[in-house]
Amino acid sequence: KFSDVADLNVQHLGKFECRPVLPCQQVVSIPLESMNHRRGYFAVQLNKALTEANILGFIKQVYTEEVPLNQLKSLDFFLRYASQIENAVKLNQWLQNTFETGWETLETLLSPPKMAWRSRNITSDSLIPVNSDLGVERIKKFNLEPTGEQVGLLVRLQPRTELEMGIGVELYPINNQVYLPQNLQLLLLDENGETVMQAEARSTKNIQLKFSGESGEIFSVKVALEDLSIVETFVI
Known part of the structure; x- marks a missing residue:
């Protein structure tokens, strides 16, 4: 007798499952649960004797309980995917109150008195209402060289279903x-680096994008000014 499931907890990557x-x-077969x-x-x-095993392939996301074997991806695909995940900001961990270095609360980043008014502006201008029980938000500071100006990239999360996440990204002067x-x-980039959404500042106090994604999806946010380009990659 054998178990029909084996979880693989891979450090820095998360949980995978063998079927x-x-x-x-x-x-x-992949049960809904x-x-x-x-x-x-x-x-x-x-094999028939259940004494040998061979990895046929990998699949990142599933939507039905049965996946044809010809839809599986190669192990090379998995290695590229794993590399993306390892270097990405893991948003599902934010919901567990675990954050990467540099991602701070609004109160921490905007704590000096001369900046307190801006903290109020940011939180009142929420593009996705943050439920205190489920939603979470963090902001990260970036330097725009060579001008010396600084901006804050604010990311808001709001779970919608077990698989879907509402996401908002905003850019503010600090x-x-x-x-x-x-x-x-x-700019919002898909996992292949293609631009799918963008906004541009024209004498504005902030710019923002809002979208949704599913568990396991990878996207990047790019901040660009002339020859300067800053990219942060995320996995849901």
């Missing part, structure tokens, strides 16, 4: 600046 495939099967909080799934083929630099761009 068995018997010799006569053309699909890999296991579709939450997984970074992906490995299909593992067993310190004594009132407006963002002219022509400063905020």
